[in-house]
Amino acid sequence: MLSVNLLSRGVLVAALASVWGCGGGGGGGSDTPAASSTALSLSVSSSAVGTTANAPVSFVFHWSRDVGSSFTLDDVLVTGGTPGEWRQIDATRYALVVTPPERSSGTITVSVAAGRASDVAGQTNALATQLSQAYDTRAPGWTLVWADEFNLPGLPDASKWDYDTERNRLGWYNNELQYYARDRAQNARVENGRLIITARRERMSGVPDDGGQAFTSARLVTRGKAAWTYGFMEVRAKLPCSPGTWPAIWMLGSGGRWPDDGEIDLMEQTGWDKTQVLGTVHTRAYNYFNGSLGVGRGASTRLTDACTAFHNYQVTWTPQRIQIGVNDQIFSVFDNPGNGDRTRWPFDQPQYLILNIAMGGSLGGSVPSTFTADQMEVDYVRVYQR
Numbered sequence: 001m002l003s004v005n006l007l008s009r010g011v012l013v014a015a016l017a018s019v020w021g022c023g024g025g026g027g028g029g030s031d032t033p034a035a036s037s038t039a040l041s042l043s044v045s046s047s048a049v050g051t052t053a054n055a056p057v058s059f060v061f062h063w064s065r066d067v068g069s070s071f072t073l074d075d076v077l078v079t080g081g082t083p084g085e086w087r088q089i090d091a092t093r094y095a096l097v098v099t100p101p102e103r104s105s106g107t108i109t110v111s112v113a114a115g116r117a118s119d120v121a122g123q124t125n126a127l128a129t130q131l132s133q134a135y136d137t138r139a140p141g142w143t144l145v146w147a148d149e150f151n152l153p154g155l156p157d158a159s160k161w162d163y164d165t166e167r168n169r170l171g172w173y174n175n176e177l178q179y180y181a182r183d184r185a186q187n188a189r190v191e192n193g194r195l196i197i198t199a200r201r202e203r204m205s206g207v208p209d210d211g212g213q214a215f216t217s218a219r220l221v222t223r224g225k226a227a228w229t230y231g232f233m234e235v236r237a238k239l240p241c242s243p244g245t246w247p248a249i250w251m252l253g254s255g256g257r258w259p260d261d262g263e264i265d266l267m268e269q270t271g272w273d274k275t276q277v278l279g280t281v282h283t284r285a286y287n288y289f290n291g292s293l294g295v296g297r298g299a300s301t302r303l304t305d306a307c308t309a310f311h312n313y314q315v316t317w318t319p320q321r322i323q324i325g326v327n328d329q330i331f332s333v334f335d336n337p338g339n340g341d342r343t344r345w346p347f348d349q350p351q352y353l354i355l356n357i358a359m360g361g362s363l364g365g366s367v368p369s370t371f372t373a374d375q376m377e378v379d380y381v382r383v384y385q386r
Contacts, residue, residue, distance in 0.1 A: 040065055040123050042112060044131040052144050052382075053135040056084065056099040059110050063117065063125075066091040071117040081108040081135070100135035103328070108133045138312075138328070139232045142384030146226050149380050150195045156188055156220055163188075164219040164354070168209040176246070176361035179204050179213035188218035195220075195378040199245055199357040201371055215367070219356035227254045227350035232384040234314045235266060235355070240374035241307035244271045244367030246358040247376045249313050251351040259287040262346040265298065266324060267313040271364035275304045277313070279324030279332035284343035288362075293344070298324070299332040310379055322347065353381065 040063065047058040063071070071094060073086040081098040088094050098108050111130035118124045136144065148160050163182040172178065178199060181187040188197050199217040204210050235249045248268045253261020263282040270276065280298030282288075288295040303311060303326065316323040316330075324332040336345045357376050360367050 038064070040067070040117070040119050040125045041127075042117075042125055042129045044110060044112075044129055046131060046133045048133055048135075052147065053100060053108075053133055054137050054139070054142075054144065056097050057081070057108060057133050057135070059096045059098060059131065059133075060089070061094045061096070061112070063092045063119075065119040067117040067119055075112055075116040077111045077113070079109045080106050100137050103138050103140070105136040105138055106134075108135055136382065138234070139384045142232050142386055144382060145231070145385045146228070146383040147381060148195075150190045150193055150378065153190050153192075155183055155185060156190060156195060160225055161220045161222060162224055164221050164223070164356075165209060167211075168213075169211045171211050171213075172358070172361075174358070174361040174363070176358045176364065177213055177367065178215045178217040178357075178359040179211060180219040180356070181216050184216075184218070187216055188220060193379070195355070196375050197247075197355060197357050197378070198373055198375040199240070199359055200373040215359040217357045217359060219354065221352060221354050223252075223254065223352040225352075226383075227352040228383055228385065229348065229350045230317050230319065230385065232314065232316050233266065233353070234312055234380075234382050234384075236310050236312050236379040237267070238310045238377045238379075239267075239269050239274070239277075239307045240357060240376055241274055242368075242371055242374035243274075244360055244364050244371055245269075245374050246271055246361060246364035248354065248356055248358065250354050251315075252354060253346065254350040254352055258282075259289075259291070260284050260342075260346060261349060262351070264315055264317065264322060264324075264347070264351060266315045267326070268363060269306060271360070271366070274307045275302060276300050277303055277306060277326065279315075279326075281322055281324075281332075281334040283346055285341075286344070297334050301326060301329070301331040310377070317347065319348065353383075355381075 043062045045060045076096060078098055081100045084097040084099055086096050100108060109130055109132045111128060114126055114128050115124045148157060165180045165182050168179050197218050199215055201214060202216050203214060204216060239247050249266045251264040255261040259282050265280040268278040278298060278300045280296045282296045285291055285293040286296045312327050314325045320336050322334045323330045355378060358364055
């Protein structure tokens with residue numbers, strides 16, 4: 001368990017020394033504990049350190065010296081959760097269990113103000129101490145197996161994301177108009193705890209894979225980094241408002257054979273209706289080129305503030321069905337027919353995640369001449385499995 005000391009990192013814990021003094025004029029002697037030369041300090045640790053908690057969290061408060069009965073639960077400020085069991089472990093350690101809210105996500109913070117405890121010599125803690133612990137209880141029964149909280153500013157984390165640029169020279173499918181850039185902060189960057197994918201009106205003339213596109217953007221993929229079979233996937237995002245933009249949060253089969261390996265669209269937004277989002281499944285039997293049973297299976301839902309507020313785009317994928325939803329409300333369901341027909345249900349193999357903004361094309365539509373730039377902001381991406 002990692003202990004985080006926000007007061008005095010590297011301070012040595014000194015034993016309390018007793019100093020004997022003599023009274024003047026032949027009076028009797030007295031023994032009084034002297035204040036330690038080392039400041040009284042506190043470190044706090046969490047039972048869920050390094051992870052996102054989905055259950056009650058135990059916080060341990062470790063003082064550098066015995067503070068006796070001067071430290072109680074009343075000295076601990078808790079936000080983001082409900083305080084529960086409080087106990088003293090030994091002379092210097094105390095434990096508190098905090099329960100996060102149900103079907104919610106956020107941060108539990110425990111803090112102890114300066115001057116809230118004192119050692120036997122009466123020396124108090126001079127500095128405040130706090131520790132924060134992220135939690136997510138929105139997927140009960142599931143365990144978080146992969147996430148990007150976008151806490152590191154700069155380019156997207158290369159250990160988690162790659163770029164799809166392979167159709168730049170030939171042009172992208174669906175009559176799309178963008179050039180997808182690689183490792184370019186103007187099109188994909190992490191800033192203030194969010195991933196920002198930006199589509200721009202500009203040309204990349206002179207680069208080796210230039211296809212003559214009038215727009216740039218980014219298409220981030222976990223391909224080759226991470227893929228999953230079944231799970232609960234959630235992406236919290238705010239979408240672009242500009243007509244002509246086509247943002248998408250979706251998944252493709254790792255086998256690389258489309259549409260045979262299937263496609264799961266958690267979210268697509270057209271370029272002409274920014275108050276609606278689509279959730280769709282595509283397979284060999286359901287695809288827009290030569291699907292024998294139609295272009296896809298899906299539905300839409302209304303989000304009047306999709307491009308001005310963050311929403312949670314979700315898919316629950318099990319061997320029996322795929323359920324696509326937003327903010328815990330399912331609006332599109334695709335059931336496994338159960339007959340072994342892989343043209344209708346190829347969804348028993350790994351899929352990887354994709355985040356992108358396309359320009360124009362079949363769902364982007366016409367791009368106004370006044371368009372200059374717009375963006376999709378992503379607060380986090382989380383993947384859970386049972």
